[in-house]
Amino acid sequence: MILCTTPAEMQAACRELRASGRSLGLVPTMGALHQGHLSLVSAAISECDAVAASIFVNPTQFGPNEDYAAYPRDFESDRAKLEAAGIHLLFAPSAAEMYPPGNTTFVDPGDIGTRLDGASRPGHFRGVATIVARLFHIIGPDRAYFGQKDAAQVAVLRHMVRDLNFPIDLRICPIFREPDGLAMSSRNRYLSAAERKNATILIRALRAAEDLARSGESSAEALRNTMLAFFPPNTHIRLDYAAVVDPGTLLPLTDTARGALLAIAAWIGTTRLIDNIVIAAR
Numbered sequence: 001m002i003l004c005t006t007p008a009e010m011q012a013a014c015r016e017l018r019a020s021g022r023s024l025g026l027v028p029t030m031g032a033l034h035q036g037h038l039s040l041v042s043a044a045i046s047e048c049d050a051v052a053a054s055i056f057v058n059p060t061q062f063g064p065n066e067d068y069a070a071y072p073r074d075f076e077s078d079r080a081k082l083e084a085a086g087i088h089l090l091f092a093p094s095a096a097e098m099y100p101p102g103n104t105t106f107v108d109p110g111d112i113g114t115r116l117d118g119a120s121r122p123g124h125f126r127g128v129a130t131i132v133a134r135l136f137h138i139i140g141p142d143r144a145y146f147g148q149k150d151a152a153q154v155a156v157l158r159h160m161v162r163d164l165n166f167p168i169d170l171r172i173c174p175i176f177r178e179p180d181g182l183a184m185s186s187r188n189r190y191l192s193a194a195e196r197k198n199a200t201i202l203i204r205a206l207r208a209a210e211d212l213a214r215s216g217e218s219s220a221e222a223l224r225n226t227m228l229a230f231f232p233p234n235t236h237i238r239l240d241y242a243a244v245v246d247p248g249t250l251l252p253l254t255d256t257a258r259g260a261l262l263a264i265a266a267w268i269g270t271t272r273l274i275d276n277i278v279i280a281a282r
Contacts, residue, residue: 014138023047029078031074034185056093061126072187109125125152132144143171149184149185190271209226240265240267246261258281262276
């Protein structure tokens, strides 16, 4: 595995790889890798001749009171996992390399960036779109791999790829879950034992709404009310949002017969977690 720490080094390595005619996949990460990340790597390796991964905790997608400084970092462990998984190139730049002094250019995703997590975390998707666009420009992958857990991010990036004409195929991989259903997340390590047990409330609420939809209910309000019932007020679990939206636009739906995204974000203690389920069209 080749490690590159500057954009120039990574561009040169990717240019050489593409010159040999090999297809290139990209798995962007912020590190603190778990089996969910490695499932993206596995998918990329199965579909591409060579695979690059990035590790970069992107400061521009964190708000002023969020966990940028405390976000888990374990580079040597992550590096070993990626090498064992068969990654060909690893890009691990510093913040100064990705945002050099005097940087003034950002990618604004527009209204879609203000929905779901974008409403709760103003500017978050501006930071996400900016760093992903920079990675795409530096690496030039044929395919890029993201997890369905970040459903709002997926919608934002699909719009960006379309609007900016990136010649890249976005590959969205299923949510990787713990045996009890909790979606794997780097932030799960923040949870205490009691909080970890309580965190399954997200998937339990989603599955209850999914079961209702499977029984024939198509009212978005009924599905949302089913999720809301899992989050009574004045508890140590604080709901951020429970939404039934179009998976492409993230706009609220009234009817789900043509498919829908059921999405939840909640604070378990001081840790914000997200999860979702996609309902297929009937």
